[in-house]
Amino acid sequence: MFKHEDVKNNPLFAFGEENPYGASFTGQSYLAMLAQAPDGNTSVGNVTFEAGCRNNWHMHLDGYQILLVTGGEGLYQEAGKSARHLKAGDVVVTDKGVKHWHGATKDSWFSHVAITAGVSEFYEPVTDEDYQAAHEEGE
Numbered sequence: 001m002f003k004h005e006d007v008k009n010n011p012l013f014a015f016g017e018e019n020p021y022g023a024s025f026t027g028q029s030y031l032a033m034l035a036q037a038p039d040g041n042t043s044v045g046n047v048t049f050e051a052g053c054r055n056n057w058h059m060h061l062d063g064y065q066i067l068l069v070t071g072g073e074g075l076y077q078e079a080g081k082s083a084r085h086l087k088a089g090d091v092v093v094t095d096k097g098v099k100h101w102h103g104a105t106k107d108s109w110f111s112h113v114a115i116t117a118g119v120s121e122f123y124e125p126v127t128d129e130d131y132q133a134a135h136e137e138g139e
Contacts, residue, residue: 012071016030017031017032018031019031025056026103026131029049029050029103041118043114043115044116046112048111049103055103057124057126059096059099060116060120061096061118061119063116064095065117067115069111072110073085075135078098078100086112099123
């Protein structure tokens with residue numbers, strides 16, 4: 001199992017501080033901003049989720065997001081589709097206008113580098129029922 005101590009002591013990228021966007025998450029996450037494009041339109045950040053943590057449903061309104069999974073186990077789900085189980089080495093590409101969420105499984109930490117272009121808009125939290133169903137689909 002991926003342990004919190006492993007992430008903090010041996011991170012691939014900086015672990016970061018408590019996520020300033022925490023209001024759009026269920027559970028605790030951490031964010032280390034790694035780079036910002038000169039025009040401010042694209043950012044690169046390392047996001048680490050404690051077990052059970054996930055972000056709210058959200059959408060990238062005028063851009064995209066690429067997730068490079070660096071450790072632990074996670075879930076990714078687009079609205080109306082089955083969840084996908086994620087592990088280190090997996091890549092997810094989300095086009096603009098696609099409502100989705102991602103986060104850690106209930107028993108593991110999860111880290112990914114998020115490359116995000118454009119503005120993101122967050123919506124309602126992922127319910128506990130939907131989160132449990134995603135675990136069952138993503139297995």
